[in-house]
Every structure is written in structure tokens, then in C-alpha cells.
Amino acid sequence: xxxxxxxxxxxxxxxxxxxxxxxxxxxxxxxxxxxxxxxxxxxxxxxxxxxxxxxxxxxxxxxxxxxxxxxxxxxxxxxxxxxxxxxxxxxxxxxxxxxxxxxxxxxxxxxx
Amino acid sequence: xxxxxxxxxxxxxxxxxxxxxxxxxxxxxxxxxxxxxxxxxxxxxxxxxxxxxxxxxxxxxxxxxxxxxxxxxxxxxxxxxxxxxxxxxxxxxxxxxxxxxxxxxxxxxxxxxx
Numbered sequence: 001x002x003x004x005x006x007x008x009x010x011x012x013x014x015x016x017x018x019x020x021x022x023x024x025x026x027x028x029x030x031x032x033x034x035x036x037x038x039x040x041x042x043x044x045x046x047x048x049x050x051x052x053x054x055x056x057x058x059x060x061x062x063x064x065x066x067x068x069x070x071x072x073x074x075x076x077x078x079x080x081x082x083x084x085x086x087x088x089x090x091x092x093x094x095x096x097x098x099x100x101x102x103x104x105x106x107x108x109x110x111x112x
Numbered sequence: 113x114x115x116x117x118x119x120x121x122x123x124x125x126x127x128x129x130x131x132x133x134x135x136x137x138x139x140x141x142x143x144x145x146x147x148x149x150x151x152x153x154x155x156x157x158x159x160x161x162x163x164x165x166x167x168x169x170x171x172x173x174x175x176x177x178x179x180x181x182x183x184x185x186x187x188x189x190x191x192x193x194x195x196x197x198x199x200x201x202x203x204x205x206x207x208x209x210x211x212x213x214x215x216x217x218x219x220x221x222x223x224x225x226x
Contacts, residue, residue, distance in 0.1 A: 004154075033212040045202065045217035052211060091154060095212050098162060099170060100145065102155040 002027045004092055006103035013082045014111050020067075021077045021106045023092030032096035034068065036077045039105075040088040048090070051075065082110045114139045118203050118218035125193055126226050133188045133221050135203030143206040144186040145170070145215070146178065148199040155202065161186055162208070193225045 003026045013019035025034070036048040051059045051068050058066050063080045075094075079086055087110045092103040116137045125131055137144065145160040147170075157170030161180040175197055177189040186205075190197060203218040 006154075035215075043200070043220050045204070045215075047214045050212075050214065093155075098143070098160060098168065100147075100155075100157050100160075100215070101171075102147075102157075104152060104154040 002029075002094075002096065002099070002101045004094065004101050004103035006090075006092055006106050008106045009104070010107045010109075012109040012111055013079075015082055015084060017082055018078060018080045019082055019108065021079075021090050021092075021108065023075045023077070023103055025073050025075065025092070025094050025101070025103075027073075027094065027096055029096040032094050034066075034075045035093045035095075036064070036066070036075075037091045037093060037102075038086075038088045039091065040085075045091075049077065053094075079108075084110050084112060086110050114216070116203055116205055116216050116218035118201075118221050120221060121219060122222045124224045124226065127194055128192050131190050131193060131223075133190075133201060133203075133223070135186045135188065135218060136184050137186075137203075137205040137216070138184065139205060139207065139216065140183065141205035141216070142183070142208040143215075144180065145204045145206075146176070146186070146188045147202045147204065148172065148197075149202060149220075150199050158188070158201075193223075195225050197223065198225045199223060 034051040067076045089105045146158040147155040159178040161167045201221045204215040206215045
């Protein structure tokens with residue numbers, strides 16, 4: 001079975017600090033892609049970052065970076081210099097075959 | 113503007129009354145998908161489509177139907193809705209190529225079945 005586990009239902013961080021959201025997944029497939037999506041209170045789903053499993057180099061998008069450990073099946077998201085606009089639900093996901101699998105989400109609150 | 117649209121955005125209905133939630137994208141994407149979001153469960157894929165007339169089940173297809181007669185449209189049909197289908201529904205689309213690209217999501221449809 002394909003699963004995604006986000007073990008931190010809620011987290012908070014002070015503005016300008018750094019926070020890491022954890023994600024582990026389970027699949028027997030070797031070819032897959034990983035994603036982090038952000039869902040602010042508006043409910044709109046927004047792509048944060050994307051990682052191709054065959055690439056060893058960790059993806060980076062401005063203040064967002066991942067720590068991808070393929071052997072451990074771990075895909076954590078680091079947010080640097082946290083901003084109030086980062087307050088949202090964050091979902092980890094992967095796609096293999098043609099099907100997507102999402103975690104249960106981590107609710108992040110940035111405190112002024 | 114490139115977008116995925118869903119209608120209606122909010123719907124309250126009663127058990128057993130057939131309904132359709134429409135989804136349309138203007139980006140010429142091959143891949144389209146439906147998800148439901150429930151508290152504590154995250155997003156779960158209901159159905160997906162790789163292209164016109166090609167659809168397949170996701171993790172939670174029971175009680176739902178889809179069709180893909182045109183590339184831009186991917187309606188979700190609930191033939192006989194039940195209260196356990198009360199949820200937030202998202203449609204999404206993606207361009208297929210070498211590897212998987214970003215999925216673009218619609219604004220969501222909040223469905224309540226009484």
C-alpha cells in the first residue's frame with residue numbers, strides 16, 4: 001500500500017525563524033515524484049516545491065527547501081525566515097503510476 | 113487566465129438526490145483528477161483521467177462516477193448521495209510530459225448531504 005505520514009498535526013514558529021515539517025512515505029515503486037502543497041485559509045491548494053525521486057539533489061524554491069532521504073523514504077520541508085503569509089496547512093504528497101497520495105497535513109502557524 | 117473552475121462552490125442537498133459537480137480547465141491539460149478533503153484524512157483521490165475517454169479509480173471511488181468526453185471537462189457525478197459524502201471536493205489538472213508537473217487545483221466545492 002502507498003502511504004504518506006505527516007506526524008505533526010500542528011506546529012508553530014516565530015516570524016523570521018526556521019521550521020521543518022516532516023513527511024515519510026511508503027511505496028515499493030522506484031519511480032515517483034514528491035510534492036509539498038500549501039493550503040492557506042482561502043482553501044486554495046498551492047504548489048510549494050517538487051522533487052523528482054531519481055534526483056539526489058534536494059529541491060529549493062526561495063525560502064523553501066527539502067531534505068530528501070530516499071533510502072529512509074523521508075521528505076521534510078524546511079521554511080526559512082518564516083513569514084505571516086506562511087500560515088497554512090501543508091500537505092506532503094507523492095505520485096507513482098498515475099495516482100496521487102497525500103498526507104493528512106500539518107497546520108503551521110507563524111506567530112508575529 | 114490559466115485556471116481550473118468548479119461549480120457549484122457550495123451545495124446542500126438531500127440523501128439520494130443525484131448531483132453533478134462540474135470541473136473545467138483552460139490549459140489543455142491531459143491529466144485531470146478529483147479529490148475529497150476531510151478533517152484528519154487529508155486529500156484522497158477519487159478518480160483520475162489521463163485523457164479523453166480514459167478514466168481510472170483512485171483510492172475512494174465508491175459512490176462516485178466520472179466522465180471525460182472533452183479534454184477540458186471532467187464532471188463528478190454522485191448518483192445517490194449519502195451523508196458520508198459530505199466533504200470538500202477539489203478538481204485538479206496537470207500537463208503530462210516527461211515526469212510529473214504541478215497539479216493546478218480548482219477553488220473547491222463544499223458539499224453537504226443531509
